[in-house]
Amino acid sequence: MSCEPWQCAEIASTKKANPIQKPEIAVAMIKKATRPLLIVGSRAVTQTLEGKPVIDYIIDLANASKVPVVATAHIVGDFVKRGYQPAAFMTAMDISNRIVDRTWQGLDGKGHPDLIMYIGLPYYMEALILSGLKHFAPDLKTMTLDNKFHVHASWSFPNASAEEWASNLTTMTSKFL
Numbered sequence: 001m002s003c004e005p006w007q008c009a010e011i012a013s014t015k016k017a018n019p020i021q022k023p024e025i026a027v028a029m030i031k032k033a034t035r036p037l038l039i040v041g042s043r044a045v046t047q048t049l050e051g052k053p054v055i056d057y058i059i060d061l062a063n064a065s066k067v068p069v070v071a072t073a074h075i076v077g078d079f080v081k082r083g084y085q086p087a088a089f090m091t092a093m094d095i096s097n098r099i100v101d102r103t104w105q106g107l108d109g110k111g112h113p114d115l116i117m118y119i120g121l122p123y124y125m126e127a128l129i130l131s132g133l134k135h136f137a138p139d140l141k142t143m144t145l146d147n148k149f150h151v152h153a154s155w156s157f158p159n160a161s162a163e164e165w166a167s168n169l170t171t172m173t174s175k176f177l
Contacts, residue, residue, distance in 0.1 A: 017156040023171040033115035041121030042073040049166035057169040059084045064176035070095050096129045100136045119145040
């Protein structure tokens with residue numbers, strides 16, 4: 001597993017993501033967070049791991065962890081078809097802009113999120129969003145659950161194969177059950 005940016009032009013500057021070496025570390029951070037939020041992009045529908053769409057892994061994880069999910073783009077219908085109702089659906093840029101706003105009280109109006117997780121967004125878009133959050137919401141913790149290392153996140157899984165990614169998501173889910 002590599003901790004270099006998946007996209008070679010992504011330069012971290014002085015602050016670089018901490019690599020998540022084991023899925024149990026990510027689980028501990030999610031459990032410690034008081035208001036985590038999972039933002040899911042359209043690639044969750046188009047990518048498969050071991051013959052299973054990534055969105056199914058995400059639904060399993062969301063059900064086990066009880067973390068609210070924001071479906072981006074057009075994928076809310078894919079969640080609903082599978083019997084899962086996301087907490088919200090909006091564009092990735094819209095939810096990310098709300099997160100930067102310190103006065104925003106979250107999806108339920110009960111407080112600002114303290115851990116934001118991203119999965120399934122196009123790499124270049126996720127990198128730009130994470131860079132913006134790093135600079136304009138520096139106290140916020142961010143984590144990527146993709147199999148591509150994101151230097152601008154607070155925490156990111158290293159570059160990994162599809163098999164390792166499936167194993168990470170399955171292990172994470174099992175730790176919440």
